Amino acid sequence: AQKVTQAQTEISVVEKEDVTLDCVYETRDTTYYLFWYKQPPSGELVFLIRRNSFDEQNEISGRYSWNFQKSTSSFNFTITASQVVDSAVYFCALSKFKETSGSRLTFGEGTQLTVNP
Amino acid sequence: EPEVTQTPSHQVTQMGQEVILRCVPISNHLYFYWYRQILGQKVEFLVSFYNNEISEKSEIFDDQFSVERPDGSNFTLKIRSTKLEDSAMYFCASSPTGLYGYTFGSGTRLTVV
Numbered sequence: 001a002q003k004v005t006q007a008q009t010e011i012s013v014v015e016k017e018d019v020t021l022d023c024v025y026e027t028r029d030t031t032y033y034l035f036w037y038k039q040p041p042s043g044e045l046v047f048l049i050r051r052n053s054f055d056e057q058n059e060i061s062g063r064y065s066w067n068f069q070k071s072t073s074s075f076n077f078t079i080t081a082s083q084v085v086d087s088a089v090y091f092c093a094l095s096k097f098k099e100t101s102g103s104r105l106t107f108g109e110g111t112q113l114t115v116n117p
Numbered sequence: 118e119p120e121v122t123q124t125p126s127h128q129v130t131q132m133g134q135e136v137i138l139r140c141v142p143i144s145n146h147l148y149f150y151w152y153r154q155i156l157g158q159k160v161e162f163l164v165s166f167y168n169n170e171i172s173e174k175s176e177i178f179d180d181q182f183s184v185e186r187p188d189g190s191n192f193t194l195k196i197r198s199t200k201l202e203d204s205a206m207y208f209c210a211s212s213p214t215g216l217y218g219y220t221f222g223s224g225t226r227l228t229v230v
Contacts, residue, residue: 037221043206044223045160091160102148102212104162104173105219 002027004094004108012114013082021077021111023092029053031097034068034075035105039089048090051075052097082115089113119143121222123209129228130199138194138225140209146218149192150210151184153177154224160208166192199229 003026013019025034036048049059051068059066063080079086089112093105122141130136142149151163164174166184183195192211196203206226212219 035219043226045208045221047220050219093160102150102165102167102172104150104165104175105152105160106162107160109159 002029002032002094002096002106004092004106006090006092006108006111008111009109010112010114012116014116015084016081017115018078018080019082019113019115021079021090021092021113023075023077023108025073025075025092025094027073027094027096029096033095033097033103035093035095036066036075036077037091037093037107039091039110041088045091048077079113082113084115084117087113087115119220121209121211121220123207123222123225125225126223127226127228129230132201132229133198136196136199136227138196138207138209138227140192140194140222141190142192142209142211143218143220144190146211146213146220148172148212148214149184149186150212151194152208152210152221154206154208155202156205163194196227199227201229203227204229 005024032053034051038046056068065078067076089110091110092108095105096103124139149166152160153163154160162175164178164184165172181197185193206224208224209222
């Protein structure tokens with residue numbers, strides 16, 4: 001069975017601080033996908049990143065960066081110089097790796113990030 | 118950019134009533150999904166659908182639930198006799214082959230009173 005753990009239920013920071021959201025996962029599969037989604041107060045799920053398990057390169061996109069460490073089964077997300085608009089619930093998710101078919105996503109419990117001005 | 122469209126955005130129904138949630142997946146996608154998020158909780162998988170049949174379902178997806186692709190564009194989730202605990206945000210998603218381009222709709226908030 002697959003499992004995703006986001007131990008931080010809520011994080012509160014002041015604008016311009018850096019913040020890291022933790023994600024630890026469990027799977028018996030040797031290949032899999034990891035995702036991060038943002039859920040603003042309006043409720044929709046906004047895709048941030050998808051990473052496959054055989055690509056351990058870290059990724060940076062503007063103020064966002066992701067640190068994937070297979071050895072510790074972690075896929076952490078860092079926001080640099082946080083802004084009030086970053087306030088949202090952030091979900092980490094895991095999926096089986098299937099090149100030619102669909103698959104369910106298993107989500108973590110989410111981390112509520114509040115960025116205060 | 119192509120979108121998954123869900124209607125209505127908010128639906129209120131009385132306990133025991135049947136409700137149908139509607140979704141229009143992205144046109145060239147082949148796999149369709151429903152997820153549920155009870156307020157303040159995580160997003161949970163309900164069912165996936167491919168080639169006009171259910172390909173996978175979770176333990177949440179019991180006999181009260183059904184899915185259908187009645188025409189070439191719509192994908193629906195029916196709850197036969199709603200309970201108070203069915204109140205949640207329901208997300209539709211679709212994907213082409215594989216998981217690249219897995220796209221969620223903006224959700225339907227179902228309130229059972």
